[in-house]
Amino acid sequence: MSYDKPLPVIDHDSAPYWEAARAGRLDIPLCSDCGKHHFYPRAVCPYCHSDKLRFDTVSGRGEVHTFTIARRPAGPAFADDVPYVVALIELEEGPRMMSRIQTDDPGKVRIGAKVEVTFVKATDEVTFPYFRMT
């Protein structure tokens, strides 16, 4: 079956991140100068503006910083998913990333809930890091 939802347009900044996700790892940039992780991946650290960055495999654990339960889809491609939970996850390492919470019961999602990453294959090129509550 073909995948009809929007796919990321992968660029040079993000390629290592998506490549890692395909291999089941959550890799995000780590700054060699200030020691902070950041997300989304950039060529310059948004905190100290260093360009000494490398991709680091992180724990994949974090908590729900905030979320919304979509009762109307973001376009027809998402219609079958409704209701679904889009969440901003704060990783243990600090950065926040947008993702989905995989759950049968959206009503159970709370700010502060502990989550861990789970990888969901969309196409041969793209695997998404989703999260589920632990």
Added chain:
Amino acid sequence: MSNRRDPVIVGLADAPLEDGKFVTRASVLGHAALVAKAAVEEAGLTLDDVDGLLTAGMWGVPGPGQLATVTLGEYLGIMPTFVDGTNIGGSAFEAHVAHAAMALREGYCEVALIVYSSDQKSLRSRNLGGRPSVLSMQHETPYGMPTPVGGYAMAAQRHMHEFGTTSEHLAEIAVAARKWAQLNPAATRREPLSIDDVLSSGMISEPLHLLDCCLVTDGAGAIVMTTAERAKNLKTRPVAVKGYGEAHTHWAIGEMPDLARLLPAQKAGERAMKMAGVSHSDIDVVEVYDSFTITVLLTLEALGFCKIGEGGDFVSGQRTAPGGGFPMNTNGGGLSALHPGMYGMFLLIEATRQLRGDCGERQVKGAETALVHGTGGTLSSGATVILQKD
């Protein structure tokens, strides 16, 4: 202390709507031209007097809209020598006022025209399919983020979590806006509205309901600015631009530094009020962007009308409704009057009308100083303007 080159607003116009759609048959640029012409003529000027052109919009992209001032200048048949196509979302026009004010003071411009037009309702062109999944949006769009409501919903969720704000608090804002709209014959939605109506209007993106969200309408508006000296020979009573500020923090909502605090509004508001030499108690009427009810709550807190986290209490008991003690969004706002995509232009028009004393039934008595604050993107940008009756 006034100066002969102090910036003033001398002309305005907006297009008539019926059921949220343009009445006149014209293209999106046609409507821009018609309000531009009406605004300059109201002041006793012509389009040939315009040497400054400022616009932002969503039309003609990709295509001629990518160079919006250039395309609009061509359509109007003018050759502006000061232009500003700053597009930071719905707050762009408040930023345009700031930039025009600086150009007028500097002597770089004599007559500045700020224009907006959108026929999104007539064309049914509003993009609900999400933002193209490139650059920072590759990390948001694929997850099915409802745009723009999802980002505002996430901020509301966070505000509720941190401060105990409730859906009832947010509904107060929508109901108050409707009461103002009932006093404004030009408003799109004027039927009575209760807090229960808002709460039972259906969830769109939790915790925001359908009636926490602004309207989708057409709309076109224009504002003309010049110097205090030039205004002396014009037909309208000028409204002075006393202060301004602008800031932005993020495009992707995931990058918002603090989802329960609207930093651009704080920054822009402080700067504008300081420049104007006014404090909160000097403000007689407030026009703030109400894309969603939560936008208003975050804005009032960030501008310092109440403490951070106390916005829910502040708007309770219909505080912002007619007679409620805090006149706000007096045309009915984006929630009930009109919302043609980028609403900031209409905040400026309503504030100017209030200071001119032209608002009929909804006139705020003795209004001398107005605060206008636009918000753009997904709580991304903010720009404040302080206006005063001359």
